[in-house]
């Protein structure tokens with residue numbers, strides 16, 4: 001088997017790993033690379049392989065940095081099956097279409113601004129909604145824990161990753177040239193005790209692993225502490241009469257924050273302030289969550305039995321239309337606005353940030369990892385002035401980061417997860433981390449006694 005690391009190598013976005021087994025080509029994830037505009041466009045447009053010669057795609061989960069370049073793959077001629085869990089497929093139904101619409105409207109806005117500056121207005125969207133629909137038509141769903149054949153000599157099974165709804169690790173049983181071995185791709189590893197989701201599984205009987213390393217240097221505080229932090233922060237902002245603006249990926253953090261706010265209001269820990277989930281995608285994703293209650297953990301199942309709805313309460317408004325979204329601007333604080341995108345690169349969050357970061361009463365709440373060069377990272381780094389839609393805005397609002405809400409395993413859990421592999425594993429390839437993060441985790445895993453830990457460069461290929 002050959003593994004080629006064509007994305008999320010020495011970086012976090014654009015997950016894409018190509019396996020060649022028995023002459024068949026299987027792609028693990030097809031994520032969108034996110035970063036500086038020109039670089040992102042180039043890396044997403046130009047595949048390092050011929051999509052027409054791919055046999056299948058195995059998709060770990062619906063996040064755009066894992067699924068978001070599928071429409072482009074199909075546009076470039078891929079026609080094989082895209083295997084995913086049912087919840088991942090249902091989330092992708094909304095996420096890929098949404099991604100296409102955002103790209104189309106961003107390009108339109110970018111071209112309009114360029115034309116106003118007298119510059120050429122000929123930028124093109126990476127892909128369209130029609131491309132997203134074509135990709136969705138290729139999905140084939142496979143539930144967790146049920147093995148299925150991907151190619152001759154290759155049997156796959158999805159295992160619970162505990163990262164977002166439907167998220168899976170991919171385990172392959174491979175027979176090649178008379179040799180049998182087991183390979184696993186961790187996808188994004190979730191956390192123990194996250195709200196809503198079940199815990200990630202630990203794999204022990206695997207020979208070779210591709211493993212994520214997002215938080216190779218950082219151990220998160222427990223989810224309960226993060227909830228306490230969130231409460232303190234909401235209370236302080238409410239006392240100032242301010243607004244809390246939360247850039248969140250539409251899937252995952254949005255539902256968790258709603259779940260936590262709901263819990264706090266029910267327990268009278270905070271007043272019932274208005275909460276807006278301002279993202280049509282988050283609204284649709286919340287619906288998908290409701291339809292996949294079979295994936296929830298015990299606590300959420302219990303809440304459902306008592307309350308009927310873990311993602312709705314009287315002061316919560318889900319907004320779909322642009323008019324509803326704009327109307328939030330006229331509301332005075334205190335209130336909470338949860339909106340996409342999570343790294344503030346696109347979407348409605350940009351309008352809310354533009355309108356609110358100049359007021360020191362307000363709080364921008366960062367709840368997930370922010371890629372370098374994104375607006376989210378600039379806000380998290382408290383740059384005094386930031387550019388939004390090509391204009392400069394002074395950052396006077398408070399900026400708070402709560403890492404404990406992350407859906408990614410922290411350093412301690414990554415080490416525990418890898419240590420469970422020790423009895424059998426021969427190679428661990430660390431991906432999906434900034435270079436210092438992957439390097440730090442590699443060092444820790446070697447100290448744990450794991451044999452071969454590698455941090456492959458982009459487009460590196462290895463034979464195993």
Ligand SMILES: [Zn+2]
Nearest residue numbers: 061063163188
């Ligand atoms: Zn993810």
